[in-house]
Amino acid sequence: MSGKEKKAPLLEVRNLHTSFKTDKGEVRAVNGVSFVLEEGKTLGIVGESGSGKSVTAYSIMQILEQNGRIVDGEILFQGEDITHYSAKQMNVFRGQKCAMIFQDPMTSLNPVYTVGNQIVEAIRIHSDKSAAEANEAAIEMLKLVGINDAERRIKQYPHELSGGMRQRVMIAMALASEPWILIADEPTTALDVTIQAQILELMQDLQKKLNMAIIIVTHDLGVIAQMADEIVVMYGGRICERGTADDIFYRPCHEYTKGLLRSIPRADNMKEKLVPIGGNPINLLNLPHGCAFCSRCDEAMKICLEEVPEELRISDTHLASCWMNVKNGTYTEVPGDE
Ligand SMILES: Nc1ncnc2c1ncn2[C@@H]1O[C@H](COP(=O)(O)OP(=O)(O)OP(=O)(O)O)[C@@H](O)[C@H]1O
Numbered sequence: 001m002s003g004k005e006k007k008a009p010l011l012e013v014r015n016l017h018t019s020f021k022t023d024k025g026e027v028r029a030v031n032g033v034s035f036v037l038e039e040g041k042t043l044g045i046v047g048e049s050g051s052g053k054s055v056t057a058y059s060i061m062q063i064l065e066q067n068g069r070i071v072d073g074e075i076l077f078q079g080e081d082i083t084h085y086s087a088k089q090m091n092v093f094r095g096q097k098c099a100m101i102f103q104d105p106m107t108s109l110n111p112v113y114t115v116g117n118q119i120v121e122a123i124r125i126h127s128d129k130s131a132a133e134a135n136e137a138a139i140e141m142l143k144l145v146g147i148n149d150a151e152r153r154i155k156q157y158p159h160e161l162s163g164g165m166r167q168r169v170m171i172a173m174a175l176a177s178e179p180w181i182l183i184a185d186e187p188t189t190a191l192d193v194t195i196q197a198q199i200l201e202l203m204q205d206l207q208k209k210l211n212m213a214i215i216i217v218t219h220d221l222g223v224i225a226q227m228a229d230e231i232v233v234m235y236g237g238r239i240c241e242r243g244t245a246d247d248i249f250y251r252p253c254h255e256y257t258k259g260l261l262r263s264i265p266r267a268d269n270m271k272e273k274l275v276p277i278g279g280n281p282i283n284l285l286n287l288p289h290g291c292a293f294c295s296r297c298d299e300a301m302k303i304c305l306e307e308v309p310e311e312l313r314i315s316d317t318h319l320a321s322c323w324m325n326v327k328n329g330t331y332t333e334v335p336g337d338e
């Protein structure tokens, strides 16, 4: 690599397509998703239920269900395409480079082992620590995620802990490998607001300590505004808009994002009436020719039915795929044409 060449980003997803085979046909859950995640940064993924957020995350981890497959695209970790990795290489990737926390902690905690056993195992998989050293490290880890009385807690089983504590244990397990990337899929949805705030703060603290990058998937626009350096808005397995929190909240340029903002309570517009987005999500078995949101969009034009809108640059940080920006001339250029 010449000195002038730019270092590859930590993670780059390029044109990802992921499908599921079902009795009814091919469910096209992710249809050309691309994004870049830099070291130490946080990318937020928002969108309504079924928009492909989790499938994008599971594709990166290659933990798709049996009937799922990455059909196209690349997932580059430091420039290397991991979609061609062997099962063994993927285990190393999942064990050391990238960890995931799930909405339901019981998905990743095993009910028949103590919390300590599970964290110790996570530590030993990717270090040459002895059992005693790993046990010490596990106690440290529990303290780090804010669990009091860690020496006692480590001997307990998951069902003996509260929901918030289990979530912390799951974070401790995910972080035990000191991953470069943490993928958090709705990490706090099941928790009450106070605990939620503590967990998010904890994730941010650890991010600074470990210079870890985070992908956070959530329905909660408040969470995303607080956490993310960049936000991508997904609809129908595609990214329809991306930008900073200010771009997305104050200058939305996709009709779907605008609808999403009107449908969800926000701290800055508590008095405004909430308006749900009308219509039903698209049928992923039979994708429309044009914009996926078209059938629910009040502003839809003829071209929206016919052609998938290109991603247009609104500003240095802000891109959107909506024909309205062409109609109104509210864009500067089409990325890639620079
Ligand atoms: N194993 C599977 N077989 C068939 N379809 C699937 C499978 N897993 C996911 N899907 C479909 O893929 C689409 C995207 O699902 P995904 O779980 O990514 O949504 P999501 O954006 O995470 O939604 P939520 O906010 O509800 O978690 C959905 O329509 C879902 O039904």
Ligand SMILES: [Mg+2]
Pocket (backbone or CB within 6 Å): 053, 054, 055, 185
């Ligand atoms: Mg999901």
